[in-house]
Amino acid sequence: MSNSDKGLPVIIKESGIYQCLDCGKCTAACPIAETGKDFSPRLAASKVIEKGDDDPYVQEFIWACLTCGRCDGRCPSGVKFSDFVRMLRGRWIDSGKSGIYSHGGAMLSLMRMMSSPGIRQNRLGFLPPEIKTQSRGKVLYFVGCLPYFDVFFKNLGLHTVQIAKDSLKILNRCDIEPVVLDNERCCGHDLFWAGDQKGFARLAKESYEEIKDHGVEEIITSCPECLYTFKEIFPKVLPNFDLRATHIYELIDRRLNSGNNSLNLKPLPLQVTFKDSCRLSHYRDVSQIFRKLLGQIPQLNIKETPDSEIGNICCGTSAWVGCGEHSKKIQIKRLKETIATGSQLLVSSCPKCLIHLQCTMNDFGYNERLEIKDVVSLFADALE
Amino acid sequence: MKHKMKVLAFLCNWAPWSCYTGMGDLEIPIPGEVNVIRVMCAGRVNTALLLKAFEKGADGVLIAGCRIDNCQNGTGPEVALKNIDHTYEILNLLGLKKERLQFKYYLAHESEKLSSDLHEFVERIGELGKSPIVGDQGNV
Numbered sequence: 216m217s218n219s220d221k222g223l224p225v226i227i228k229e230s231g232i233y234q235c236l237d238c239g240k241c242t243a244a245c246p247i248a249e250t251g252k253d254f255s256p257r258l259a260a261s262k263v264i265e266k267g268d269d270d271p272y273v274q275e276f277i278w279a280c281l282t283c284g285r286c287d288g289r290c291p292s293g294v295k296f297s298d299f300v301r302m303l304r305g306r307w308i309d310s311g312k313s314g315i316y317s318h319g320g321a322m323l324s325l326m327r328m329m330s331s332p333g334i335r336q337n338r339l340g341f342l343p344p345e346i347k348t349q350s351r352g353k354v355l356y357f358v359g360c361l362p363y364f365d366v367f368f369k370n371l372g373l374h375t376v377q378i379a380k381d382s383l384k385i386l387n388r389c390d391i392e393p394v395v396l397d398n399e400r401c402c403g404h405d406l407f408w409a410g411d412q413k414g415f416a417r418l419a420k421e422s423y424e425e426i427k428d429h430g431v432e433e434i435i436t437s438c439p440e441c442l443y444t445f446k447e448i449f450p451k452v453l454p455n456f457d458l459r460a461t462h463i464y465e466l467i468d469r470r471l472n473s474g475n476n477s478l479n480l481k482p483l484p485l486q487v488t489f490k491d492s493c494r495l496s497h498y499r500d501v502s503q504i505f506r507k508l509l510g511q512i513p514q515l516n517i518k519e520t521p522d523s524e525i526g527n528i529c530c531g532t533s534a535w536v537g538c539g540e541h542s543k544k545i546q547i548k549r550l551k552e553t554i555a556t557g558s559q560l561l562v563s564s565c566p567k568c569l570i571h572l573q574c575t576m577n578d579f580g581y582n583e584r585l586e587i588k589d590v591v592s593l594f595a596d597a598l599e
Numbered sequence: 600m601k602h603k604m605k606v607l608a609f610l611c612n613w614a615p616w617s618c619y620t621g622m623g624d625l626e627i628p629i630p631g632e633v634n635v636i637r638v639m640c641a642g643r644v645n646t647a648l649l650l651k652a653f654e655k656g657a658d659g660v661l662i663a664g665c666r667i668d669n670c671q672n673g674t675g676p677e678v679a680l681k682n683i684d685h686t687y688e689i690l691n692l693l694g695l696k697k698e699r700l701q702f703k704y705y706l707a708h709e710s711e712k713l714s715s716d717l718h719e720f721v722e723r724i725g726e727l728g729k730s731p732i733v734g735d736q737g738n739v
Contacts, residue, residue: 319647324654328693333731335694366688367646398694 221302223267230299232260234292241286241296246529247279250544254279256286256296268303277303278315278537282408283493283529304410304536314409317538318367323409325363329400330418338362339397341376346383348395355431356383356393357445359438360401364566371573375566381595382437382463388477388598389470394429404440404494407448408534419452426458433459435466437591439495439565447497462495463591464504464564471511479599482513487593488520488558490549490572492565493528505564505590512597518556527552530568531575538571546575554583561587604632604724605734607657608717609648611641613671614707615663621710629714630721641665641702642678649686649700656734659699659724663713666704676704696727 227233241256248254259276268274282297290296308314316323328334341362342348348356356379364375386393400422407415426434436442445460471478487509495502502524509515520527527549531542550572553561563569569587576584610616616637622629629635638644641664652660662683664676679702687697703716 319645319651321647321650324647324650325689325693328650328654328732331731331733333733335731336692337694338692340692362692363689366685366692369685369688 221306223263223306226299226302226306227264230295230302231293232264232299235260235294236292237261238291240289240291241294244285244289246283246285246531246545247281247541250541250548252279252541256280260294260296260299263303268306273303274307276300277307279539279541281493281529281531281533283533284496285493285525285528288496288525301408301410305412306410308410315537316409317532317535320535321367322360322363322535323406323411325360326401326403326406326418327411327414330414330421332421334398336398338399339395341365341380342383342395343380346380347387347392348383349392350394351430352392352394353430353432354391354393355426355429355434356386356395357402357434357436357438357441358395358399359436359441359566361566364570368570368574371570371577373569373573375569375589378437378566378589378591381589381592382435384595385463385467385478385591385598386435389466389475390477393435394431396425396429398425400425402441402444404444404448405534407444409536415448416452419449423449423453423456423458431458433461435461435463437463437589439492440567442501443494443497462498462501462504464501464508467508467594468504471508480512480597481599482515483593483597484514485560486516486518486556486558487560487562488518488553488556489523490530490553490561490563490568491524491528492530492563492568493533495564496525496528499524502564508594509562509590512594515597518558520552520556522552530563530565530571532571533567542571543575543578546572547581550575550583550585554585559586560593561585562590562593563587564590604658604721604729605656606630606632606634606659606661606717606721606724607652608633608635608661608663609638609641609644610635610663611665611675612637612639614665614669614705614709615641615713617707618663618705618710618713621708622714625710627710627714630717632721632724633717640670640672640675642672642675642682644679645682646686646689649682650689653690653695653699653730653732654734656730656732658727658730659701659720661717661720662700662702663705664702666706669706676702695730695732698723698727699730
């Protein structure tokens with residue numbers, strides 16, 4: 216299904232734009248508008264209805280939107296603004312124009328390359344020898360982009376594969392020896408949100424077949440975007456999609472509730488602050504679970520920012536689209552509000568939040584320092 | 600039938616481009632597999648452009664820059680080499696052989712050297728075979 220087949224009237228109808236009441240809650244909720252940019256979802260929507268998507272305001276709007284979904288959540292009439300933006304991006308690139316991507320579109324290039332059937336990656340070089348995995352089985356641990364992030368963003372000095380190592384360590388502790396694929400293909404979340412529907416459909420098909428070939432029934436992931444993609448988008452694109460997606464927090468929670476003592480926790484005398492992620496905010500139960508899990512670590516002092524859970528979901532850019540001045544402002548705001556809580560450690564559930572916030576901290580002239588870590592890694596630190 | 604290889608050559612505007620025009624003056628043939636892109640400096644060719652070339656189905660990519668002591672911009676070749684090293688690591692993860700990406704230095708009069716390097720590179724890529732990546736799948 217390509218977006219160019221969809222005329223503007225279909226896009227407007229599918230995203231429910233006609234239900235807009237002009238109340239302006241979308242702009243009030245928008246993290247970009249908050250930084251001072253002239254950015255109004257309802258204005259863009261009415262311009263599309265009035266003049267179509269050739270309007271300069273609309274063109275700037277669709278590549279500046281972060282698709283974080285805060286406006287969707289706040290809209291009283293249920294308008295799906297982020298879907299609207301995604302479909303307009305699709306129309307844009309289907310017409311042969313290039314989108315406005317960060318990092319020169321390199322991350323999206325990687326995803327398109329992974330949709331080639333003949334590709335044979337070797338992405339498991341990071342796997343420590345003590346981790347037990349299988350080549351076939353019912354449970355898969357989906358590593359995601361982490362090995363690529365560590366190489367591409369080498370200059371940031373982050374080690375995001377540590378998230379995968381810690382997740383696998385926890386799974387092994389839970390007596391699960393998951394399948395890990397050397398030729399795992401990306402979930403395609405960013406391709407989908409950057410508007411490349413054809414590319415996503417190709418990638419999803421290859422990815423699904425690769426996973427199915429290993430006898431997998433359940434996918435466990437530590438990434439909010441992979442979870443969202445497998446739960447919400449794959450079933451729409453692949454009618455026969457029959458895999459269950461579970462976040463590792465849910466699995467740990469189940470294990471702790473069943474009274475299993477393989478996950479004994481030692482005290483961590485630290486003060487931490489959470490940074491919620493946009494894609495996990497679609498699953499409030501999962502974000503509640505990680506709060507509960509970390510709450511069980513003795514001596515760990517959790518101090519939330521005033522706008523936690525819904526207000527702080529944005530790390531400034533998403534889907535490798537349009538990183539700029541306003542993204543930086545959002546990132547600085549996130550760092551400032553965390554530092555104001557007095558915490559030394561910022562904990563997020565999404566590797567991209569870590570990348571974006573670390574990038575801002577590495578900027579010339581930014582002197583505040585804060586340690587940042589993934590929720591899984593913090594939990595693994597507390598394991599006895 | 601042997602598939603025709605797709606080789607992309609990024610030529611810096613200064614010495615390599617002068618070698619390239621020199622090839623025309625001297626009537627030295629250019630291998631048919633090579634597509635040339637003129638850039639203002641070899642250092643401009645960053646990881647994203649290199650990945651895009653492979654994404655679009657290039658079987659081999661050659662970057663031709665000026666000699667280190669001869670760069671118009673000062674650090675072009677050094678930057679290019681740094682970008683190439685960065686790209687090698689990504690190609691390794693993707694399972695693409697690093698021989699598919701190469702950097703060469705030129706002085707402005709070295710048309711024969713450019714010609715023989717291009718022929719040699721095309722031959723080497725021919726031995727490696729087609730890239731496993733299906734290029735030109737549509738969207739930009």
